[in-house]
Amino acid sequence: MSEHGRLDIHRARTEWLRGDGASCDVVLSSRVRLARNIAGMPFVAHASRSDRRQVLDLCRQRLLASDLSEQLMWVSLHEAQPLDRTLLAERNLISKQMVRGLLPGQEAAPDAPRGVAIALPDERLSIMVNEEDHLRIQCIRTGLDLTGAFAHIDEIDDRIERTIDYAYHPRFGYLTACPTNVGTGVRFSVMLHLPALRMTGEIEKVRHAAEDMSLAIRGWAGEGSENTGDIFQLSNQTTLGKSEQDLLVELHEQIVPRVVEYERRARRILLEKRRTTLEDKVYRALGVLRHARVISIEEAMTLLSLLRLGVVLGLLDGLAQQTVNHLMLLIQPAHLQRLRGQEMPQSARRVARAELLRTHLGEGRHAEPPDPA
């Protein structure tokens, strides 16, 4: 396991940016996350600094000694620069809480011992240590592939369990810090791009329907975030009382396909009844992205969302979904500052963001609009 590995943020080799796989017109990625704790150690929220240090060292050593070691890069988050932690959160490799060392009901502790192991180069697997649980393992797949992600994480889980003794109760199952995770300790989630449902105002219906099924819909950057770029995370709320397999089948085969079909229907209606208006929106978005000199993250995400819709619907030539997905990541504050190699105040980021977008979407590069009829 490398302690000096480097994420290649310049290229879109990250699994969930690929823009292919099943239903990738709507589903960016599928993720499975497991919460695991070490037997005989207090939960992170109740652990002393020395307990946490002990958990961290143990996990790092065991992962280092495991057969996963070769593909993993280790980052000690409490020793990392804040900007790098934010960058990892922007890539969904660690939670937002982990950036500041937050635990439920506690003050932020940026220097609390915690870390993450990341599989390179595709970032399909990451293992957070001392998040809310001792271990939070997540596997990610492009498109709708909860099954594939689950098979992967199941195998990883077994391999880790060979070296680490998990806290497990014969009746309750895997013990987790938060009661909603107790039992299978699994959380499934899919990242959905739902621009048409937002445009037709039907997104609230989806949100209510999801809540009725004990599913959560959140913005792209996780809990509490806004629906930036029309990207939503749909995930199960509880794991207790249902088998992993039931949850998986329900989400993968029923619920997500239903949302996908709903979004596609909305897109078809827009194409049939408001095609010119839709093309106008998509091309204006491209025009502004290609020409703006100053742009906020919110506006850029909104415009990139329109671009992604245009690409998926075949309204834009020569632009790949992967490029748009990658740009959605590169324009995030920490990525932008890492690309520039310096910290920047918001005003400078807005200028740098506009430059980045111009460079990547400039004329003659991508998305040459078809000649006017």
Place this chain on the structure above:
Amino acid sequence: MSEHGRLDIHRARTEWLRGDGASCDVVLSSRVRLARNIAGMPFVAHASRSDRRQVLDLCRQRLLASDLSEQLMWVSLHEAQPLDRTLLAERNLISKQMVRGLLPGQEAAPDAPRGVAIALPDERLSIMVNEEDHLRIQCIRTGLDLTGAFAHIDEIDDRIERTIDYAYHPRFGYLTACPTNVGTGVRFSVMLHLPALRMTGEIEKVRHAAEDMSLAIRGWAGEGSENTGDIFQLSNQTTLGKSEQDLLVELHEQIVPRVVEYERRARRILLEKRRTTLEDKVYRALGVLRHARVISIEEAMTLLSLLRLGVVLGLLDGLAQQTVNHLMLLIQPAHLQRLRGQEMPQSARRVARAELLRTHLGEGRHAEPPDPA
């Protein structure tokens, strides 16, 4: 004088589109208009249909027989298609009132005998017959050149007076239908582009100052029109009591230069204090104009105004002021329909307008933005 001449709307050979001349960064054009009536004939508003016919025939014949004949094209407006009349008004060759055959306090009379003689190919001179006065002669010059326009119209006036007997009163001067024109019968006006004063909110100050000096400020398309594209017409309200020469000197040497300096100051301040914001506005305007699929006349004029400002301030490379001026004219409803060779409802015009703008401003044609730093 040709009765079958044709305006070349595809090219920007029209004098006031040239975008050169003195103070052309602010002043699009200078215009002088004379109101003249024929001795012994009732004013147009009091004339019978047969009187008007007589005036029309007389003027046409005399102009045809004059030494101006060679350069003039004659259009009998009552026989022209409504679209062509609107097109002439969009080019400022006839008044808006003339399109529908309107006279103060009277109903519209589209078939009322009236016409216009237009000098080709530069349209520097036009002579309206049976507008509010029997003859309204106007000369136009690019940039700030009221002196040049006045010298030209003075000469034209003399040449016409050799063949037509004007109504003249030894004490009041030239008799005109509207009392505000009696005396010298002259109206001076300049077309000003004042985007910076609009942005800084100082345009109202200019308007009030103008009113205090008995000057009128109107939108680009004349009386009652909005300030579309930040283009304003500044003109004297009355002619009685001041000599032509006094009016001319006052406007040409004092008032207009003061407004020009005021606008330039506002531009300098924007450049110094809000350069990035200004560049952002200008380039976003270019981006939308290059990419929109549907666009209203109001939005297009607003964006072209920003483009013109960008060109004049050297923020845009490779785009000529003349191109922007020409586009401001080509996107007007009648021009757009003539270019397409068909009448179109508003929705179709918005699509055609967007296509036209893309064609003229498309990538690789003009205004290639400089490479990002």
